[in-house]
Amino acid sequence: MFRAGVDLIQLDVSVLDGKRQPVTGLNASDFTVFENGVQRPVRAFTSIQLRPNAGTAVAATVPLDVVTNQVGQQEGRLVVILMDRSIPSGQPTLIARKVAVAAVGALGPYDLAALVSTSGAVPQNLTADRTRLINAINERRDWSTGHSKELKDVMTIPDDALSDGRCLCGLCVLETLTRIADAVQNTPRRRKVLLFIGSSVIFQAGPRAPSADVGCDWRVSEARRRLFDSLALSNLTVHSIDPSGLASLGPQTRAGALGGKQGEDGPVRRLQKMQTEISELLSDQGSLHVLPDLTGGRAVSNTNAPEAKVPEIFGESDTYYVVGFERGMSDQRDDKRSIEVKVARPGVRVYAQRQYTVPAVEKSVVPRGADAPMSLEKALRGLLPNASRPLTLSVGAFAGSDTASAIVMVNVDVGAFANAREMAMPLEFAVSAVNQKTGRQIAFARETATIRFKPGTSNRRAEANVQTHVELTPGDYEVRVAVSDPATGIAASVFCPVTVPLFGNAPLSLSDVIVETTDRMPSLPASATQVPTTTTRRVFEQDEGVRALVQVYQGTQRTDVIVPVSVRTTILDAKGRAIRDQLLALTAKDFTNRRAALALDIGALPSGDYVLTVDASLARQKTSRVLHFAVE
Missing domain, CATH: 2.60.40.3880 (Immunoglobulin-like)
Known part of the structure; x- marks a missing residue:
């Protein structure tokens, strides 16, 4: 928000056609903004085109040796590459790195990107230096905390992600996503993009046996609510990318198939295991659609080359708009207000911040040294x-x-x-x-x-x-x-x-x-x-x-x-x-x-x-x- 006689709320707005291509050529008169259902006047408007052209200056390709803290007031993307703990070990980890490297290759000259993991670590904070990002991606580290299907076949204790003490109830994932959404708020001239690279997200814990119940149902529900609230305030577009590739379901597709022991019916056990894996796959892939559906992103799965979709994802934000509207007056402070943006073009989809918080009155002077x-x-x-x-x-x-x-x-x-x-x-x-x-x-x-x-x-x-x-x-x-x-x-x-x-x-x-x-x-x-x-x-x-x-x-x-x-x-x-x-x-x-x-x-x-x-x-x-x- 900035002050110029009136209080203006700035929004970065993405407008896509039916093929998810950015709609260009719009002007201020094409946009209508509603605050709590009431139309508000549009006072500022900028059309931003990020796609570099053949005449890009040599200097634009050189990383700057001086940084500023005014990144939110600059144009370009803020891209967060999130390597999730649900990335399966083995080949999917290599594919996850390919996706991340493809994202770095798709960055524009004025974009900033960061590499984050759901353990809370930030291997590389926001930077325009592609070499640093590539080095962080290729650093020898195991992003995954899960087990391979082969190991699950022989585990005597069932694998339970909710009971994993390293991320109890799966909360570390939701909390990391919330911290990212909180961090990119108040950056209205930037398009905010999160690439979630992983195979699943826990959004519901469900009922559990009393001996295993540590309150996951309530904990996950609260963490989910905080995440959704933060996403509404940040206009962070989440794209989920599954590095697992085309799935081979059932133990019969792997060496050391179940069954075959005396007194056991091998085919029945394999069928039961396959049915369980089908159910888990549908649940996991369904969870990857939740945040993209909420924020206007994509969910990429069932492909052995998900990195090929990365240029298309970046292409969606090549053009966007910054719209400033005059907010309504109110005696209440710290209250949340809903935002809806409409565009006078048929068949388009509009993605913008859905809420904002009315700022509290700031104290002009604080006693010397206080806080x-x-x-x-x-x-x-x-x-x-x-x-x-x-x-x-x-x-x-x-x-x-x-x-x-x-x-x-x-x-x-x-x-x-x-x-x-x-x-x-x-x-x-x-x-x-x-x-x-x-x-x-x-x-x-x-x-x-x-x-x-x-x-x-x-x-x-x-x-x-x-x-x-x-x-x-x-x-x-x-x-x-x-x-x-x-x-x-x-x-x-x-x-x-x-x-x-x-x-x-x-x-x-x-x-x-x-x-x-x-x-x-x-x-x-x-x-x-x-x-x-x-x-x-x-x-x-x-x-x-x-x-x-x-x-x-x-x-x-x-x-x-x-x-x-x-x-x-x-x-x-x-x-x-x-x-x-x-x-x-x-x-x-x-x-x-x-x-x-x-x-x-x-x-x-x-x-x-x-x-x-x-x-x-x-x-x-x-x-x-x-x-x-x-x-x-």
């Missing part, structure tokens, strides 16, 4: 960062003096916390690093500092870059930063992934790239010293001095002889043309403690979008870094 610690901790949690104040964050890994760890430089711009009365104010900070493989927090620090803000200009807002660092061993991490104003209790956060290379052992490696600027101010005397400032900005003015800093390493723990390294730096414009191209030959004298520092001038360019590429090579060893920036 600030809780605000910081809460801002660090969740799938999406807290966007109450715009933040930008850059994170870069450099080899440390301690050969066992790297120094990860953290730079966050908190300029949005500035106010007109004070150009210096205390802010509270919390920084955490989470291991992407285990989901565990590896490092955490918090502090309070007085921040001085650089006044804004006509082209940009106030700026205050705050630097800190954490020491991490090689691996993949997500760095999370939360910032709070203790005077108001307002907190915001921003998340950024980082990979720490094997600086110590790798024959050749590069640090990440950081950027520093120096304002060129003609009013200063020529002898005045201008101090460069590290910045998270990637859009620069032509009168700024801008340098990209990167370090080259030849194994900081190695003892072999330093050899020449070739470094090529290239700046391409939006059309892929080389604006600058330089080849550097680094020799032993350029290295100190097995590292060489480069400062690359990327200023004094015409207006436009650019990509800086740094390619280093040593014999057969090659590595590179890229930086996307613009000049206006």
Whole structure:
């Protein structure tokens, strides 16, 4: 919701024809919005087309090295790939990975995706970096907690998913789905898509023997209600994809068929087992239709190549609309109101948020320090960062003096916390690093500092870059930063992934790239010293001095002889043309403690979008870094 004289509720709306193709060419007059059954005026309208065309700029394909917490206000998809515990072991697990990889391949240039499991782990949070997503998908881990049919044939104790202590009553699945739906609320300019990859979902527990009854019926009912309520508020479209493939039913289709023992009727037992498996299959596949039917998604099953359906699923959200309507007035707060969106086109299906909650009156001032610690901790949690104040964050890994760890430089711009009365104010900070493989927090620090803000200009807002660092061993991490104003209790956060290379052992490696600027101010005397400032900005003015800093390493723990390294730096414009191209030959004298520092001038360019590429090579060893920036 945003305020512009009136309260507007923004909705992302998908309109599909009878063949599930997006309907294009609609305008505001085609939409009618009803709140609690009463028509409300449409005050804002945007048509969004995501399908990339042949003229997509080179820079759009380069992952950004700076992230923002304003992902909900950007256009594109938010895609959550959920690997469920019901994925059968063996071949279905391989197919599940194929489906997930196909989803990454279908991402558009401005989409963000995350990989989640129903155990609550987040192997990869929302990112546009396809390499990170693919690595997380292919990480050696067993998504399944179920048993194969062959094992079930010989189990003496019946397999009972409701009694599994790792996910009692199957609640972990419904709770994970609810957390995802909660997290993507209030992102009206994004299409939200969840790919549920699994073979079943428990929506009903049913009656159970007293000895096995742990209250699953009531627990599942409550969890289901919370999930459905959250889905109504989020407009998250759920697609269920079963990786089990075409089913072979009955023990006679498997080695070691039941029956054949003395006193047993083998054919009768096999028939009973087949009937049981048919009933279970119909129940499982029926459960996979529940959420797609509720949210307008698809249920894909009974195919050995479900990954082939992924492009069609993504095609449904190539076009969507953002509709802002004026909400009705009411003295009640925190009440839920129903939403219905209609489109003046015959034979179309419309999918939009079905409810919203009237926000409570916010307190403008909170006593200094009140609830600030809780605000910081809460801002660090969740799938999406807290966007109450715009933040930008850059994170870069450099080899440390301690050969066992790297120094990860953290730079966050908190300029949005500035106010007109004070150009210096205390802010509270919390920084955490989470291991992407285990989901565990590896490092955490918090502090309070007085921040001085650089006044804004006509082209940009106030700026205050705050630097800190954490020491991490090689691996993949997500760095999370939360910032709070203790005077108001307002907190915001921003998340950024980082990979720490094997600086110590790798024959050749590069640090990440950081950027520093120096304002060129003609009013200063020529002898005045201008101090460069590290910045998270990637859009620069032509009168700024801008340098990209990167370090080259030849194994900081190695003892072999330093050899020449070739470094090529290239700046391409939006059309892929080389604006600058330089080849550097680094020799032993350029290295100190097995590292060489480069400062690359990327200023004094015409207006436009650019990509800086740094390619280093040593014999057969090659590595590179890229930086996307613009000049206006």
